[in-house]
Amino acid sequence: MTIIVTGGAGFIGSNFIFHILEKYPDYRVICYDKLTYAGNLANLNGVISNPNFSFVKGDICDQKAVLGLFEAEKPDVVINFAAESHVDRSIENSRIFIETNVLGTQVLLEASLRCGVKRFHQISTDEVYGDLPLDSKSSFKEDSVLKPSSPYSASKASADLLTLSYFRTHGLNVTVSRSSNNYGAYQFPEKLIPLMIVNALRDKPMTVYGKGENLRDWLFVDDHCKAVDLIIHNGRAGEVYNVGGRCEKRNIDVVKMICRELGKPESLITYVEDRKGHDMRYSVDISKIQAELGWVPETEFANGMKKTVSWYLKNRKWWDI
Numbered sequence: 001m002t003i004i005v006t007g008g009a010g011f012i013g014s015n016f017i018f019h020i021l022e023k024y025p026d027y028r029v030i031c032y033d034k035l036t037y038a039g040n041l042a043n044l045n046g047v048i049s050n051p052n053f054s055f056v057k058g059d060i061c062d063q064k065a066v067l068g069l070f071e072a073e074k075p076d077v078v079i080n081f082a083a084e085s086h087v088d089r090s091i092e093n094s095r096i097f098i099e100t101n102v103l104g105t106q107v108l109l110e111a112s113l114r115c116g117v118k119r120f121h122q123i124s125t126d127e128v129y130g131d132l133p134l135d136s137k138s139s140f141k142e143d144s145v146l147k148p149s150s151p152y153s154a155s156k157a158s159a160d161l162l163t164l165s166y167f168r169t170h171g172l173n174v175t176v177s178r179s180s181n182n183y184g185a186y187q188f189p190e191k192l193i194p195l196m197i198v199n200a201l202r203d204k205p206m207t208v209y210g211k212g213e214n215l216r217d218w219l220f221v222d223d224h225c226k227a228v229d230l231i232i233h234n235g236r237a238g239e240v241y242n243v244g245g246r247c248e249k250r251n252i253d254v255v256k257m258i259c260r261e262l263g264k265p266e267s268l269i270t271y272v273e274d275r276k277g278h279d280m281r282y283s284v285d286i287s288k289i290q291a292e293l294g295w296v297p298e299t300e301f302a303n304g305m306k307k308t309v310s311w312y313l314k315n316r317k318w319w320d321i
């Protein structure tokens with residue numbers, strides 16, 4: 001089996017490549033990545049000498065390059081992790097989010113169609129559903145209305161719909177997964193958990209939006225990789241699968257936990273003006289993937305956080321640049 005993984009030099013994509021090459025020693029994996037600020041070839045040091053792995057630098061928006069790659073490699077499966085992924089950046093300037101997340105996905109879908117790709121999998125986010133009130137007990141299902149709040153989540157929702165349209169219109173074998181917030185090794189320190197770890201280690205202010213009451217559902221990255229593995233092999237064509245950690249935490253509690261793990265004082269925590277349009281609570285119902293594919297998140301938050309903090313402690317050279 002030959003798999004093209006776009007965005008594989010980023011956080012989740014690199015963890016996914018490790019997972020696949022370890023579990024399926026006879027699979028070929030080609031990572032196609034533009035190496036933006038969020039992509040880092042060093043993330044792939046562990047697999048670079050594996051003869052079944054290759055890296056190609058390129059932009060998913062570059063139609064000619066993408067088609068050339070697909071024609072040369074004839075992938076069975078394409079998994080699109082490549083994206084601009086940070087909400088704050090999309091609030092500052094949304095253009096690149098539309099280019100990469102929407103147009104880039106269109107380029108990949110078109111090339112997949114032309115080259116007879118057997119499965120195109122789009123990595124999406126729970127943020128496409130919008131948010132829920134803090135006091136609500138409900139969770140979004142795969143057929144819930146899409147109501148994204150930020151330019152980032154709006155671009156991801158557009159890409160989901162485009163992907164699903166290629167199934168209905170062209171019969172392309174597609175699947176979409178909508179995951180909650182991931183944490184783990186190799187996450188660029190701009191997202192909550194790695195940013196707080198890095199700031200604490202530098203004894204810098206640990207800045208928290210608003211009162212830090214926003215609820216997020218946390219999923220250890222290895223569990224996400226296992227879910228995507230199951231979906232590409234056994235997921236039904238044209239279907240969306242929610243992937244969540246069943247682990248809702250207030251941002252402030254996560255930040256305090258990081259202080260405790262690192263033995264740093266909570267006086268480092270500094271409250272700043274809230275993010276514009278800040279979503280309050282995310283929650284996805286994962287009963288579909290559990291029932292159909294037998295997937296449930298395995299890693300307890302305390303355990304996953306210990307592993308994550310320990311990775312940032314051991315890999316200071318990776319983030320201290």
Ligand SMILES: NC(=O)c1ccc[n+]([C@@H]2O[C@H](COP(=O)([O-])OP(=O)(O)OC[C@H]3O[C@@H](n4cnc5c(N)ncnc54)[C@H](O)[C@@H]3O)[C@@H](O)[C@H]2O)c1
Pocket residue numbers: 006007008009010011012013032033034035036037038039040058059060061080081082083084085086100104123124125126156178179180181182183187188
């Ligand atoms: N991190 C999370 O908590 C989370 C949660 C749900 C869904 N997602 C989704 O998962 C995917 C991966 O997220 P991540 O956190 O690993 O992101 P990331 O920002 O760490 O990595 C993105 C990767 O995509 C590459 N890339 C960006 N633009 C590109 C382009 N035009 N062409 C080729 N490569 C390009 C970057 O170089 C980088 O390697 C994204 O689609 C994101 O929307 C992430």
